[in-house]
Amino acid sequence: MGERLNVEEIFGENVFTIEKMRERLPKNVYKEVVSVIEGGGELSKGSADVVANAMKNWAVEHGATHYTHWFQPLTGITAEKHDAFIGSPDKDGKMITSFSGKELIKGEPDASSFPSGGLRATFEARGYTTWDITSPAFLKESGAGVTLCIPTAFCSYTGEALDKKTPLLRSMEAVNKQALRIVKLFGNDRATKVNVSVGPEQEYFLIDWDKSMKREDIIFTGRTLFGAMPPKGQEMEDHYFGVIRENVGEFMKDLNKELWKLGVPDKTQHNEVAPGQHELAPIYETANIAVDHNQIIMETMKRVAEHHNMRCLLHEKPFAGVNGSGKHDNWSLCTDDGVNLLDPGDTPNKNVQFLFVLACILKAVDTHADLLRQSAADVGNDHRLGADEAPPAIISVFLGEQLEDVVRQLIETGEARSSKKGGKLKTGVSTLPQFEKDATDRNRTSPFAFTGNKFEFRMVGSSDSMASSNTTLNTIVAEAFCEAADILEKADDFDMAVHDLVKKYLTKHQRIIFNGDGYSDDWKKEAERRGLPNIKSTIEAADTLTSKKAIELFERFGVFTKTELESRQEIIFENYAKTINIEALTMIDMASKQIIPAVMKYAGRLAKDVNEIKAAGVDASVEVQELKEIQDNLTKMKKALDKLGAEEAKAGKIADQRKKAFYYKDHVRPVMDDLRAPADALEMLVAKTDWPFPTYADLLFEG
Numbered sequence: 001m002g003e004r005l006n007v008e009e010i011f012g013e014n015v016f017t018i019e020k021m022r023e024r025l026p027k028n029v030y031k032e033v034v035s036v037i038e039g040g041g042e043l044s045k046g047s048a049d050v051v052a053n054a055m056k057n058w059a060v061e062h063g064a065t066h067y068t069h070w071f072q073p074l075t076g077i078t079a080e081k082h083d084a085f086i087g088s089p090d091k092d093g094k095m096i097t098s099f100s101g102k103e104l105i106k107g108e109p110d111a112s113s114f115p116s117g118g119l120r121a122t123f124e125a126r127g128y129t130t131w132d133i134t135s136p137a138f139l140k141e142s143g144a145g146v147t148l149c150i151p152t153a154f155c156s157y158t159g160e161a162l163d164k165k166t167p168l169l170r171s172m173e174a175v176n177k178q179a180l181r182i183v184k185l186f187g188n189d190r191a192t193k194v195n196v197s198v199g200p201e202q203e204y205f206l207i208d209w210d211k212s213m214k215r216e217d218i219i220f221t222g223r224t225l226f227g228a229m230p231p232k233g234q235e236m237e238d239h240y241f242g243v244i245r246e247n248v249g250e251f252m253k254d255l256n257k258e259l260w261k262l263g264v265p266d267k268t269q270h271n272e273v274a275p276g277q278h279e280l281a282p283i284y285e286t287a288n289i290a291v292d293h294n295q296i297i298m299e300t301m302k303r304v305a306e307h308h309n310m311r312c313l314l315h316e317k318p319f320a321g322v323n324g325s326g327k328h329d330n331w332s333l334c335t336d337d338g339v340n341l342l343d344p345g346d347t348p349n350k351n352v353q354f355l356f357v358l359a360c361i362l363k364a365v366d367t368h369a370d371l372l373r374q375s376a377a378d379v380g381n382d383h384r385l386g387a388d389e390a391p392p393a394i395i396s397v398f399l400g401e402q403l404e405d406v407v408r409q410l411i412e413t414g415e416a417r418s419s420k421k422g423g424k425l426k427t428g429v430s431t432l433p434q435f436e437k438d439a440t441d442r443n444r445t446s447p448f449a450f451t452g453n454k455f456e457f458r459m460v461g462s463s464d465s466m467a468s469s470n471t472t473l474n475t476i477v478a479e480a481f482c483e484a485a486d487i488l489e490k491a492d493d494f495d496m497a498v499h500d501l502v503k504k505y506l507t508k509h510q511r512i513i514f515n516g517d518g519y520s521d522d523w524k525k526e527a528e529r530r531g532l533p534n535i536k537s538t539i540e541a542a543d544t545l546t547s548k549k550a551i552e553l554f555e556r557f558g559v560f561t562k563t564e565l566e567s568r569q570e571i572i573f574e575n576y577a578k579t580i581n582i583e584a585l586t587m588i589d590m591a592s593k594q595i596i597p598a599v600m601k602y603a604g605r606l607a608k609d610v611n612e613i614k615a616a617g618v619d620a621s622v623e624v625q626e627l628k629e630i631q632d633n634l635t636k637m638k639k640a641l642d643k644l645g646a647e648e649a650k651a652g653k654i655a656d657q658r659k660k661a662f663y664y665k666d667h668v669r670p671v672m673d674d675l676r677a678p679a680d681a682l683e684m685l686v687a688k689t690d691w692p693f694p695t696y697a698d699l700l701f702e703g
Helices: 018-024 027-039 045-061 101-105 165-185 216-221 246-261 287-307 352-367 369-375 400-413 467-488 494-512 521-530 538-546 548-556 562-615 621-652 657-683 696-701
Strands: 064-070 082-084 127-131 138-142 145-156 194-208 266-271 277-282 310-313 327-335 448-450 455-457
Touching (some): 018 027, 045 101, 045 145, 101 127, 165 327, 165 352, 194 287, 194 696, 246 266, 246 277, 246 287, 277 287, 287 467, 327 467, 352 369, 352 467, 352 494, 369 467, 369 538, 400 494, 467 494, 538 657, 548 562, 562 657, 621 657
Parallel strands (some): 064 145
Antiparallel strands (some): 064 082, 127 145, 138 145, 194 277, 194 327, 266 277, 448 455
16 A cells, blocks of 8 residues: 555645745735735835745754745746855854855846847847745755745746746736736726746656666657557557556656645646557646646656656657647636636626637637637647647647537627526436536537636647646736727727627627537648648748737737747757757668677578578578568668758758758758658567667557
8 A cells, every 4th residue: 555645734844835924924025025915015124024034944943954046938848047045154163054044036147058049149148036925935855955946937037038938927917917807807806916827738658667767769759759559559448537556546646746745736637649658647737737747747757757757758659649738728717706707607698808808818719819829839839739639730729519509699689698507417217316518518629628617728738838828828918918908998888898899809700619520631621721820830930920910919019029029039949949950850860880790690690591591492581572672672671771961961051940940840850751651661660679778669668
């Protein structure tokens, strides 16, 4: 059985929570902290010093020796620099721990050493991290000891955002401001804030550590670049929700313990569709904290996996031929007095506020489908989107039968007199309970699906930060709310104005609604007929960031400046080229140093066997045919290898980052596929004992 966990006892023990601040801070300082968290503003210098000292004392009591400003640069992962809690020794040589309010609030990492898209040059090194008081500090226990981690934003010396957190916080303020206008127009004077609620479902693979260390592709790129399918994949549908293996269960138990200590409310764990694939889903939280917690989840998964001699793969497509991994972004809006703006209630046709919010969101998604697609764009995600395992690259909205019927009524007649009910679920077994079904089914092929009281954005890649998708969602919805509020606040007849806007928005933007099979070719044709964008790759999506429409949107709501958008576009091009470059070089290395030498050695032995069999006067046609097939594929492989080297050299000489990225997409990646095909064929021809690294069967079924 092992260790028994008491979740209530350990939950949040490594977090400097509001409750701990209430216990450790003077009342006036505590009230000031809460006021800033809830309403914005800055702590006074004196209060910052008091908070810093209390935080330091709590951390030291738990064994912390260092602190770090924990931030999320444009690498998509987190960054940290550790400083010890030490000051100058006193006159007796005794070391005194210290941590000031200034050290809590402000840090100064080298901004030129992180991706900046031209915002910072090497000689322009100064950047700042600044404490995000809305996200609690926490203790990280690792090989480096215990470290106090202070969530921070990261900006340049000239004020541009160099991170994922700053734009997210800006977008949260934007949608809060505009959503408050809406709820007050509908008569809610109690609400003082509208929070974005987010719940990310994290998919991942677990494989044996020792076997992974024998594959350069996994080590350098996080995915396999070669590999033939084993006899069995996921076709038996027996892994999804299957019994969790003992070693995986032990990993999950330790993962839960570490995450609960860090205040991460992870709730659900199960096997996913592909062999070796799993999922973890937490309870929903405020967007900023949910994004921070998702970064903690990914970091902790990798660390705990190592302790169990496993490697956690977060790449969107670590194995060809089986499902890749995503991260469903469950998104909703809730007032601080407990109203979920996306809750339709029992009679959605009569819930005017809900229908109005729904119409605004449909307008936002249709108007900015290109930007929403871009927010989930990633070089790894290009392998997954539209591959009959994940939503297509075409943005559409699934509403389900109940809401689609309500929308149809509103468009056709201007009013919705009824809404479909779920009815009773009847199994035909007398001992099983009957209960009310949901009013609509689910659609796993939809990229943006309404699922009861929230929207589920299913395009986000498993390794991505949740910040980008939520920043875009918040901003486009803020715009829709703002434009609607501008009209309603001037209306003489509020009810009629709401009615007219709902009908107008639903009629104009109904093309975005699709309840069918998003995997089908028919949908691609229908989407084109409707005029919906189909942006197939990350670098094509990057251009949406600097469109006139995007710049006006983000600047209007103070989320991004034009310069910040241009920098992010540049980073996308750079990252794409660098990623494919590393993958191509890894393939060249594996092919030339491992696969081809191993195959030549095997072929040499086979040729010797052929000669010996012929010398014995025995028919060697089987061996000759086998040898010919090996030689044919070896020739194809060498030809593709030489071509890949040549294309790599050409790509490396291109200075313009956009042109370089597109060259890698259009010229290098196809040759990588050409190199893989004969290599995978050879894997099926060469004896397993002679293959130079672990196969898919070894990794997915023998872990």
